Amino acid sequence: MSAQESARVPMVQLLSPDGQYGVPKEYAEYAKYIEELTEADFLKFYRDMAVMRRFDVEATALQRQGQLGLWVPAIGQEGAQIGSGYGVGHLDHIFPSYREHGVAITHGIDLMAVLKMLRGVNHGGWNPDETRFHLYAIVLGTQVLHATGYAMGVKFDGKVGTPNLADNQAVISYFGDGATAEGDVSESFLFAATNHAPIVFFCQNNQWAISSPVNSQTTVPLYLRGSGFGVPGIRIDGNDVLASYAVTKKHMDDARNGGGPFMIEALTYRVGAHTTSDDPTKYRTSEEVEYWKARDPLDRLEKFLRRQGIGDSFFEECDAAGEAMATDIRAQTFALGEPPIENMFQHVYSEPHPYIEEQQQWLNNYEASLEGGAE
Numbered sequence: 001m002s003a004q005e006s007a008r009v010p011m012v013q014l015l016s017p018d019g020q021y022g023v024p025k026e027y028a029e030y031a032k033y034i035e036e037l038t039e040a041d042f043l044k045f046y047r048d049m050a051v052m053r054r055f056d057v058e059a060t061a062l063q064r065q066g067q068l069g070l071w072v073p074a075i076g077q078e079g080a081q082i083g084s085g086y087g088v089g090h091l092d093h094i095f096p097s098y099r100e101h102g103v104a105i106t107h108g109i110d111l112m113a114v115l116k117m118l119r120g121v122n123h124g125g126w127n128p129d130e131t132r133f134h135l136y137a138i139v140l141g142t143q144v145l146h147a148t149g150y151a152m153g154v155k156f157d158g159k160v161g162t163p164n165l166a167d168n169q170a171v172i173s174y175f176g177d178g179a180t181a182e183g184d185v186s187e188s189f190l191f192a193a194t195n196h197a198p199i200v201f202f203c204q205n206n207q208w209a210i211s212s213p214v215n216s217q218t219t220v221p222l223y224l225r226g227s228g229f230g231v232p233g234i235r236i237d238g239n240d241v242l243a244s245y246a247v248t249k250k251h252m253d254d255a256r257n258g259g260g261p262f263m264i265e266a267l268t269y270r271v272g273a274h275t276t277s278d279d280p281t282k283y284r285t286s287e288e289v290e291y292w293k294a295r296d297p298l299d300r301l302e303k304f305l306r307r308q309g310i311g312d313s314f315f316e317e318c319d320a321a322g323e324a325m326a327t328d329i330r331a332q333t334f335a336l337g338e339p340p341i342e343n344m345f346q347h348v349y350s351e352p353h354p355y356i357e358e359q360q361q362w363l364n365n366y367e368a369s370l371e372g373g374a375e
């Protein structure tokens with residue numbers, strides 16, 4: 001569908017681009033989730049969005065300085081990620097793709113673990129058992145199948161829809177508009193629906209899959225993609241952190257309580273490059289980018305907070321905290337050593353494997369030949 005057609009699709013928006021809060025009557029069911037929030041929650045949303053953006057700027061600079069192999073920017077997607085991340089319950093499991101640094105922040109992942117992975121010195125760096133935030137997945141759509149399987153397991157274990165609400169669990173999986181074209185995602189919808197699995201499919205439609213526009217992935221709004229399989233869905237304004245929070249929270253609660261799978265399409269925009277290896281000026285116009293910058297998720301929440309009487313000092317504190325974080329991760333990144341080369345053979349299989357041992361032996365011999373002055 002064209003950008004003009006897409007803009008006419010109804011979506012949940014609770015915060016307008018100029019920071020006015022209001023709940024249209026057709027979305028009244030979401031209002032209570034915002035009414036439960038305190039001022040401290042709104043400030044936390046802003047602070048984390050600001051940290052996420054500053055982290056992104058710093059990581060991009062570190063990549064340009066040769067400190068990281070690659071960086072995957074998420075500027076513009078802070079509202080979708082911080083809002084939905086906080087909508088996830090304390091026992092729920094999260095299956096990200098590779099751009100969910102903001103969701104990672106909401107679940108206490110050490111940001112250095114993300115940087116180490118993109119420098120190639122670890123294989124992920126956090127423990128999914130403890131954090132319930134699973135490892136990044138580069139192969140598009142795989143994490144959606146993993147999430148669906150996990151949700152089916154939760155269901156088979158009887159942890160869904162029990163009277164003991166505090167013990168129930170659900171799963172959320174993140175993926176992009178491009179990933180919806182993968183068979184894995186369609187298969188996930190089918191298994192989730194037929195097993196009535198407790199899962200929310202959270203699609204960040206940032207409108208580009210590298211250089212492929214979303215209208216090459218679909219002719220219908222993506223939130224309808226699950227419906228033929230039996231997965232209902234809704235579109236939200238992904239640059240509205242409050243809509244992202246309230247809609248995710250409601251549908252995670254519903255899934256946990258036995259309501260089955262649901263799909264959320266968060267309409268947002270990747271303002272930066274796909275990765276630091278990409279040059280988006282080759283395939284999209286600066287007018288389009290400016291249009292979306294004017295709908296920036298941080299500006300929108302800042303306008304809302306200022307309307308609530310939050311003054312300059314809070315925003316200055318956020319800036320200072322962001323600078324301190326950036327200084328810290330820069331120093332930590334510069335201090336990272338080279339990992340032992342043997343690391344590449346570890347964690348390939350859980351038990352010793354003859355092919356891996358053979359390759360390691362070849363490397364050992366090669367290194368010994370260099371030490372012996374083979375040149």
Ligand SMILES: Cc1ncc(C[n+]2csc(CCOP(=O)(O)OP(=O)(O)O)c2C)c(N)n1
Nearest residue numbers: 099138139140176177178179206208209210
């Ligand atoms: C199965 C598979 N095919 C192709 C790729 C190469 N690839 C990496 S990212 C990407 C675009 C993904 O776009 P989207 O799903 O919209 O997510 P975004 O990167 O915009 O967050 C492609 C094609 C891949 N990683 N995995």
